[in-house]
Amino acid sequence: MKRSLYLRIVATFISVVLLSLVASYFITSLFFHQEVIFEEEVHNVTSQVVDLVEITEHDKMPDLVDTLRELNLEILIVNEQGENYTGTFPTFTVARDVAQQVVHSPHDSPVALPYAEREETRVLGIPITINNEPYALFVTFNYGEEVNTLKRITLVALFLVLLIGSGLILFASRYFVTPIKKLSSAAQKVATGDFNVRLKSKNKDEIGELITNFNHMASELGKIDKMRDDFVSNVSHEIQSPLTSIKGFTKALRDDVIPKEHQKEYLDIIYQESDRLSRLGENLLQLASLDSEHHPYHPETYRIDEQIRRTVVATEPLWSEKNIHINLELAAHEVYADQDLFEQVWLNLITNAIKYSEEDGTVEILLESDDEELNVTIKDSGKGIPEEDIPHLYERFYKVDQARSSAVKGNGLGLSIVRKILNLHGCSISVQSKAGVGSAFTVTIPIKSEGDDQP
Numbered sequence: 001m002k003r004s005l006y007l008r009i010v011a012t013f014i015s016v017v018l019l020s021l022v023a024s025y026f027i028t029s030l031f032f033h034q035e036v037i038f039e040e041e042v043h044n045v046t047s048q049v050v051d052l053v054e055i056t057e058h059d060k061m062p063d064l065v066d067t068l069r070e071l072n073l074e075i076l077i078v079n080e081q082g083e084n085y086t087g088t089f090p091t092f093t094v095a096r097d098v099a100q101q102v103v104h105s106p107h108d109s110p111v112a113l114p115y116a117e118r119e120e121t122r123v124l125g126i127p128i129t130i131n132n133e134p135y136a137l138f139v140t141f142n143y144g145e146e147v148n149t150l151k152r153i154t155l156v157a158l159f160l161v162l163l164i165g166s167g168l169i170l171f172a173s174r175y176f177v178t179p180i181k182k183l184s185s186a187a188q189k190v191a192t193g194d195f196n197v198r199l200k201s202k203n204k205d206e207i208g209e210l211i212t213n214f215n216h217m218a219s220e221l222g223k224i225d226k227m228r229d230d231f232v233s234n235v236s237h238e239i240q241s242p243l244t245s246i247k248g249f250t251k252a253l254r255d256d257v258i259p260k261e262h263q264k265e266y267l268d269i270i271y272q273e274s275d276r277l278s279r280l281g282e283n284l285l286q287l288a289s290l291d292s293e294h295h296p297y298h299p300e301t302y303r304i305d306e307q308i309r310r311t312v313v314a315t316e317p318l319w320s321e322k323n324i325h326i327n328l329e330l331a332a333h334e335v336y337a338d339q340d341l342f343e344q345v346w347l348n349l350i351t352n353a354i355k356y357s358e359e360d361g362t363v364e365i366l367l368e369s370d371d372e373e374l375n376v377t378i379k380d381s382g383k384g385i386p387e388e389d390i391p392h393l394y395e396r397f398y399k400v401d402q403a404r405s406s407a408v409k410g411n412g413l414g415l416s417i418v419r420k421i422l423n424l425h426g427c428s429i430s431v432q433s434k435a436g437v438g439s440a441f442t443v444t445i446p447i448k449s450e451g452d453d454q455p
């Protein structure tokens with residue numbers, strides 16, 4: 001059975017209030033039996049009784065006793081031997097030593113005797129002088145009715161507190177439960193793939209913070225979902241295009257549609273498209289490996305300037321074909337990094353610089369260092385990158401069409417791989433570009449040693 005949070009809150013509150021009220025009732029009941037509750041009243045009444053006794057004649061004393069008894073008061077007047085002055089028979093007695101103690105009390109204020117068997121009665125003694133003789137006046141107060149009245153009033157008050165508090169919590173609980181219900185409903189929509197759901201909250205408490213975090217989560221999930229759709233679409237496009245070419249040319253060769261003197265040309269195209277598919281697969285696998293954070297990482301200390309020179313030599317067929325001039329300004333420096341991964345960085349950046357440079361252009365590679373970091377800048381003399389495209393350069397499959405020609409081939413994964421590798425090493429990359437002048441990519445490498453912490 002589903003347990004409602006609303007009912008749990010209400011039940012918990014009522015239970016706590018009920019237990020508190022019961023405990024409060026029993027605690028206050030104990031204080032009803034303490035003379036401190038009526039201390040001022042009994043002292044005043046005792047003083048007034050003393051005044052009445054002093055002005056009442058001896059033969060009128062029984063009448064006074066009867067009158068006071070009707071008022072739930074009984075008096076006993078004794079001398080130090082314990083002899084009764086009033087001549088009546090009260091319902092209580094006092095010990096002789098107590099009578100002597102009160103008769104010879106140096107204070108004129110009433111003295112409370114120890115509790116009697118009936119807890120709703122109190123006995124106060126006070127010294128009094130009658131006909132120049134010392135006596136002790138004892139007054140018995142029976143306030144059982146007052147105690148019972150107070151108990152009834154207390155029970156009614158506690159019941160009203162319970163009733164009013166329960167009614168208020170019924171309404172107040174909705175204030176806490178309603179946002180949670182909305183949040184639960186929104187979470188169900190997100191689970192079905194609706195990432196556009198948003199909740200509004202004016203509160204700045206924990207529930208408001210939870211709603212804010214939920215909205216942020218839904219927004220990020222929406223972005224991830226869009227990235228997934230774009231990824232699938234881009235991969236499909238990148239695969240479908242070469243497959244279509246391979247399928248078409250293969251069918252043409254099989255059907256002898258292409259003359260034999262042109263077959264080598266079409267076979268070269270098939271080979272290039274197959275190589276393109278192969279590179280796409282390798283790049284996707286590498287990105288997946290880097291994303292998993294379990295990519296093999298084997299840092300070592302080596303000369304980074306020599307690595308860049310080797311990469312330039314390895315790309316000689318590309319820059320020689322376009323008659324591009326390579327300018328190198330490389331200061332000798334060692335780094336502590338994964339050599340294979342950094343070689344992929346330089347290969348991608350230098351290859352891109354060559355691709356996007358014009359015929360007879362120039363590619364400049366500069367290595368500078370200070371006490372804290374190395375800066376490697378690779379600058380081409382191409383068309384440049386529009387400013388609005390720069391923030392998207394490192395997105396997967398993103399291509400800047402304005403900076404490409406039909407002869408430039410790629411799948412838009414190179415810079416994504418570069419940034420992943422640099423992030424793995426705690427490095428960064430930035431770009432500066434100007435239309436018609438070219439682009440400059442700068443890799444910043446913090447200087448580390450073998451003893452430093454590595455990913």
